[in-house]
Amino acid sequence: MFFSFIKKTRPLIKWVLSITLLVCSISVCNAEPNQINWKNLNQAGMQNTLNSNPKQALIYYNKALQLTDNNDVFERITLFNIGKMQLWLEQYPEAEHTYLTLLKMPLDKQDHEIALAGLVKSLAYQDKPRSGYNSIPNNPHYTLPNMVLVAAQAALWSGWSEKAQKILDSNQSVIRQADPKSITYRDLKEVTYATNAETAKNKITPSYDFENDSDGTNIKHYNLEASHYFFPDFRAGLNFTSAAISNDNQRIHGENLFAGVEQRVNNYINYQAKIGYSTFNSWNHALWSANLDIQPNDMVSFSFANQLENVETITALYNKTTYNSTQIKATLNPIYRLRISGSVFYGMFSDDNNRTGYFTSANYLLFDKFGLSTEIRARGYHSSKTDTTGYYNPTSLDEQDFIIKLNHRLLTNWKYYINFCVLGHQETNPGDVTNPRFTEVGINGFITKNLLLNASYGYSNSNYSTAQGYGRHYGMIALQVLF
Incomplete structure (x- = not known):
């Protein structure tokens, strides 16, 4: 009876089994291949990462992200890999978005710290260090060397060196976890040295600078500066300068002695001021300079400055000519890589000549x-007088330059820069239309943790004289001792 029933219902059983197999095959096709493909793409991305090919790895990771099928684990893994490649490729705006997305997900403590470090770095490297620092929660507890690194960088680049010092001092046990062969270790060393240079209790800086031009004028300064930090945000010091100005027929010598202070009032305002006494031959008089900087955020900053200085030519010094200038400057960072600055000034020479002028620039970072x-x-x-003597003074001067800049790390804690004006146009009245050029090269770095070297040299044919074919060489070298 039973076998008879089986025989009669066999077609129905085959039909049910066929439907079941069809449903199972559809389920496998819809789910299992995506999981397999995600794993394959993620593995391909990891292999390219190991082969130092971040661009191709990012392509694989982005494809893998499309196959996570709302799997939170797969999505987190993929986004962390994407963020890492974006930082490697200097795609900082994209990395910022990636890490913001990760920080909205449920993460364990370590993953949250990794994502926060990525966000802080992506902001700081977009010239938004204050936004990066402010994204860190109050009273943080760091466990990763990379988190200590980016927090200290963001504080230092914001102009808050004492905050950077506090971060480094309170996380020495975490810093010691860094692999000495890693980039993180190298960058930690660099930010530690740079922070120490800003916060050292005492600084002594001997320096020498010179300028020689085709008119035969030679200017030399021998400087000695010493300063002391009395409070974490207040520094005071003295600066002595011995100056020698000469040409083919004459020579004049003088000294300047300045006392100055520098203070960061709060996170947004700081000022520098100094007043001094100058003597050239029998001419004794006071000089000063003052500067107020206001930076409410990463996007915009303002500067206000006033200075009374000597006009350093032989004739001007014999005529006891000084120059009192007031300047207002604004700097804007509207988007990543672009910085725009502009300033206007008003100057008064002691011979009753007044000068109004401007300076503006737009800098775009091509390759970080x-x-x-x-x-x-x-x-x-524009100058108000033309019958002046002792210094270059056309009725008006206008100049435009196109410059290529290279500022690159040479070694850990050493950098060099090259500025080259490839195109220039200058018009003076009275005078001629010229094509100014200049080249500047420099190097700076730490000989030891407490000894810094800074040196530069340049050549320019931008008019500072009425002579045709004018050119000048200039340079400086400084050695700073910290203790």
Whole structure:
């Protein structure tokens, strides 16, 4: 009876089994291949990462992200890999978005710290260090060397060196976890040295600078500066300068002695001021300078400055000529890689000649890795008098320059820069239309943790004289001792 029933219902059983197999096959096709493909793409991305091919790895990770099928684990893994490649490729705005997305997900403590470090770095490297620092919660507890690194960088680059010092001092046990062969270790060493240079209790800086031009004028300064931190945000010091100005027929010598202070009032305002006494031959008089900087956020900053200085030519010094200038400057960072600045000034010479002028520039960062950027500059001024003696004074001057800049790491804690004006246009009245050029090269770095070297040299044919074919060489070298 039973076998008879089986025989009669066999077609129905085959039909049910066929439907079941069809449903199972559809389920496998819809789910299992995506999981397999995600794993394959993720593995391909990891292999390219190991082969130092972040661009191709990012392509694989982005494809893998499309196959996570709302699997939270797969999505987190993929986003962490994407963020890492974006930082490697200097795609900082994209990395910022990736890490913000991760921080909205449920993460364990370590993953949250990794994502926060990625966010802080992506902001700081977009010239938004204050936003990066402010994204860190109050009273944080760091467990990863990379988190200590980016927090200290963001504080230092914001101008808050004492905050950077506090981060480094309170996390020495975490810093010691860094692999000495890693990039994190190298960058930690660099930010530690740079922070120490800003916060050292005492600084002594001997320096020498010179300028020689085709008119035969030679200017030399021998400087000695010493300063002391009395409070974490207040520094005071003295600066002595011995100056020698000469030409083919004459020579004049003088000294300046300044006392100055520098203070960061709060996170947004700081000022520098100094007053001094100058003597050239029998001419004794006071000089000063003052500067107020206001930076409410990463996007915009303002500067107000006033200075009374000597006009350093032989004739001007014999005529006891000084120059009192007031300047207002604004700097804007509207988007990543672009920085725009502009200033206007008003100056008064002691011979009753007044000068109004401007300076503006736009700098665009082409390649962050190499520090390669381009800059367009424009400057100009108008003078109220033309019958002056002792210094270059056309009725008006207007100049535009196109400059290529390279600012790159040479070694750990050493950098060099090259500025080259490839195109220039200058008009003076009275005078001629010229094509100014200049080249500047420099190097700076730490000989030891407490000894810094800074040196530069440049050549320019931008008019500072009425002579045709004018050119000048200039340079400086400084050695700073910290203790």
